[in-house]
Amino acid sequence: MVRYGRRKIGRSFIHMRYFVLESRLLAYYKRKPQDNVVPIKMLVIDGNCRVEDRGLKT
Template sequence: MSSSSSSVVYEGWMVRYGRRKIGRSFIHTRYFVLETRLLSYYKRKPQHKMAKLPIKSLHIDGNCRVEDRGLKMHHGHMLYVLCVYNKREKHQRITMAAFNIQEALIWKEKIEMVIDEVLHGKP
């Protein structure tokens, strides 16, 4: 299994959603890239493969799940939140959000498709 076999399945701007220790939520616009075995996000859209290292990556395998966290309010904006995590290592997770439900559902569907392909042994 080589990393060169990885290809981009889906990519686009989404929002990184999280909570600070004092309970306030934060959002950061980030560029997400879903590959055949990897979900990563960057501050800016990567111009080419080796342009920049991602801020964070999550290896996608058969233990990954996409959890629908529903609608959250952030400073008057409705966000539709998804959490992608590894059920064996719950600290390995990426929480992402979209301003519209359609975009969030497309991401959920694409990530689940990648997990499904890993589970059923497709390269």
């Protein structure tokens, strides 16, 4: 996925982010996942999880 944002002075930036879904566990990485890379965040998927799409207008 791509994270798109804007700075205060009007410049924009793009960051690549990687998500890996294994059974009921979602892992979030800044770099392409490899064997020795530790995820930034991990989330157990259950009935209390919610996904939100906050698309930007250009």
